Amino acid sequence: MFRSFHFNGSRILKTGLAIFLTASICLWFGWPPVFAVITAIVTIEPTVSDSIKKGLVRFPASAIGSAFAVLFITLFGNSPITYTLAAVATILVCYKLKLHAGLLVATLTAVAMVEVIHDHFLVSFFIRLGTTTIGLVVSTAVNMLIFPPDYRRDILKSIRSISERAGTMLEHTFHTVLFEGDADLREGRELVKQLTTEIQKTENLIHYQRDEFSLYSKVRKREAELLMAERQLLFLHNLEFHLDALLRIPLHNLKWSQAERNIIMQAVAELADDLQNSVAYDHETHQRQLKIITDFFWEDSKGITTSDAVHPTLFPPEFRILYELITIYDLVDNFFDPNSVKAAQKSEA
Incomplete structure (x- = not known):
């Protein structure tokens, strides 16, 4: 919750500052600020790189919208057909030129200009280009200089949170499988989906951080941290995959005794504790x-007959449960492997 508020809060502050500066500059020039403010609002992106890339698309798109507004108001005056043709022509041309990121701003500019242009059409067109430029430049500068995007802390916090949640889910899932038999597993599957969603959000943060490398040398020097985060996130994604696979095993009646189930559950509890308390690993x-x-796996697998092993789906559920647990153990060991940090650092040397 705090992480989400912090991200949105900083973006709101930057948007407000960009609007104020943009409007102030336009009024100083004696130009109407509304179009510049619209451009400034939509140009505040999660990363500075995105702001620049989309700004380079929105400028020509806005120019196209302004040009069509001037053209059709010259031909038809302030009438319904002018609004319609300005909007439709702007959409078609921007789409054909693949200016998708600027299509909305360009269309809004086109229809809004119809309302405010009354004379001096050519001058109005160039003023509109000027206000658009002000909105783009100011919002990009604010995004770069005020609370510059740095998602490293959010990424690390998110990975820790996912790891802790994965530990809880692991214990819950195995307890359901071992002691509740054919219980309704929909809750477990829903938890896995939530974990997947959190992983995807963290992947987006990593993507944002990589976008900043070309602009901030200070951030680029910390790439080893990002490589480590990507590596850990990959292991968590694989862990989520195996948890989901575990929930899809047809359980029926497991042949394990209560003592054997307790041995497995003890191993799961140790594993869950590793994920929830990474410092103590x-x-x-x-x-x-x-x-x-x-050892338990190999001992248990001796009871599998040839007919059982014809196809993996015919393996006894006990065999498949232990296989998934061993795989998860290996994933967790790699997740905490200190050598991975050294490997990431060497790759930058």
């Missing part, structure tokens, strides 16, 4: 627990 303890589960 101990590789040696993790490996000892993994050996217990691996």
Whole structure:
């Protein structure tokens, strides 16, 4: 919640400042500020790179909209057909020129200009280009200089949050599978979907951060952190995949005794604790627990007959549950592997 508020709050502040500066500059020139303000509002993007890229598209798109507004008001005056033709022609031309990012602003500019142009059509056209330029330049400068986008802290917090949630889900999922049998697993699947959504949001943050590398050398020097974050997010995504696979195993009646289920649940609890308390992760303890589960897996797999192994879907549910658990253990070990940081740092050297 706090992370979302912080992101939106800084963007609101930057938008407000961009509007104020844009309107002030336009009024100083004696130009109507409304078009510049519209441009400034839509140009505040999550990254400075996006602001620049989309600004370069919105300027020619706005010029096209202004040109059509001047053309059709000259031909038909202030009439319904003028609004219609200005909007439709702007949309068609912007679409054909693939100026999709500027289509909305250009169309709004075209129809709004019909209302305010009464004479001096050519002068009005150039004034509109000037106000658009002011909106683009001011909003991009504000985005770059005021609270410059830096998502590293949000990325790290998000990964920790996803890791903690994954630990809780892991324990919940295995408890359901081991002790509730054919219980309704819809809640577990819904939790997996929520985890997937959080991972996708974090992937977007990483994408935003990469966009800033070309503009901020200070951020670019910290690329090792971003590589590590991408690596950890990939492991969390794989973990989510295996949790979902676990929930899709047809359980029926598991043959394990209560004692055997407790052994598995103990291993799961240790694994969940690793994910929820990453600072306390101990590789040696993790490996000892993994050996217990691996030995149990091979011992349990001896009971699989040839007919059972004809197709993976015919494997007993016990075999598949243990396989998923061992795979998750391996993923968690890689998630906390300290060598991955060194590898990321070497890749930049």
